[in-house]
Amino acid sequence: MKNNLFSYNLVDTPIHRLSGLTKLIAFLLLTFAVMFSYDIRVIICVMIFSFYILKVSQIKFSQIKLMVIYVGLFLITNTIITYLFSPEEGVGIYGTRHEIVHLIGRYSLTMEQIFYQTTKFLKYASVIPLGIIFLLTTNPSEFASSLNRVGVNYKAAYAVALTLRYFPDIQREYVDISLAQQARGLDLSSKAKLKDRFKNALLIIVPLIFSTMDRIELISNAMDLRGFGKCKTRTWYNSKSMNKGDFIAIGISILIFIGTILVSIFINKSRFYNPFI
Structure with missing residues (x-):
């Protein structure tokens, strides 16, 4: 896409x-x-x-x-x-x-x-x-740095940046899972009955939820390993x-x-x- x-x-x-x-x-x-x-x-x-x-x-x-x-x-x-x-x-x-x-x-x-x-x-x-x-x-990163400069805690500002970045990631993940499922014969076209399309859509949402949880855990571990939140202030690459x-x-x-x-x-x-x- x-x-x-x-x-x-x-x-x-x-x-x-x-x-x-x-x-x-x-x-x-x-x-x-x-x-x-x-x-x-x-x-x-x-x-x-x-x-x-x-x-x-x-x-x-x-x-x-x-x-x-x-x-x-x-x-x-x-x-x-x-x-x-x-x-x-x-x-x-x-x-x-x-x-x-x-x-x-x-x-x-x-x-x-x-x-x-x-x-x-x-x-x-x-x-x-x-x-x-x-x-x-x-x-998103520049927006987070702007919020931090006006007094918003950098942890909250960074959470906002992650949220804005997360939307396109979710969309790409959904498209990838959808294409993979359709390659296996899952019918999501208008030719399928509404009941079948709804049931098939659930087969995409379930793995999307699990992949989302894995992504959240991966990001959390990466932030912990880099000592995120240890200091009271931080610098920003995009400002x-x-x-x-x-x-x-x-x-x-x-x-x-x-x-x-x-x-x-x-x-x-x-x-x-x-x-x-």
Whole structure:
């Protein structure tokens, strides 16, 4: 597999040149701004900004295709479940009711519900590019060193780095086991019945779990043999100092965050934008 899910993509772009700490701060600020606001105008602006940054990062669609499919399925499922359990949630939030069509029983299609669920859908969708940018443009070791420089214990920082490195390793291991099992006649194609595909998938997951446990033990022993955790401090091979670009990125993120709060407080007088007033 040429492109690995969650793997660091080494490209020389303005986003890659930013410190890992800068990208974490920007990610948290922008994510909180989107999650706090239910103003579709603000959410769309942040979404356009995040897709622009995604383009600047030179992340190819082939790298994130699988992730986009899974996220898309989750968003669609979330939208359907939200309507099934709360078909009048939008009516309760906006205080008006404009019915388009009555479906069955307590289920009716209203403009308020459509607007609410569209806003909610875009809210979640706008966060996805931010997470992709953070994962695929951040060197795990450099990110760990950045965390350590701001006061995070180096053991915790190193654990974060190992976690980020572990995702592509797991994916490669899964692909290797899957190909080995298919070479032995295990059918995982769409031609097989759903029951058989599920059963065959378990035959991949079980050895994946055992190989994962072996890998964890191997890494733990290697760290112990090298005296990891013996000293109170440590040096880092990958370390990046904050520069002008980092401060600009953090400044832009803070402005977007503050702007979102101000719009909710002074313009909407609420977290929700109500076009039905």
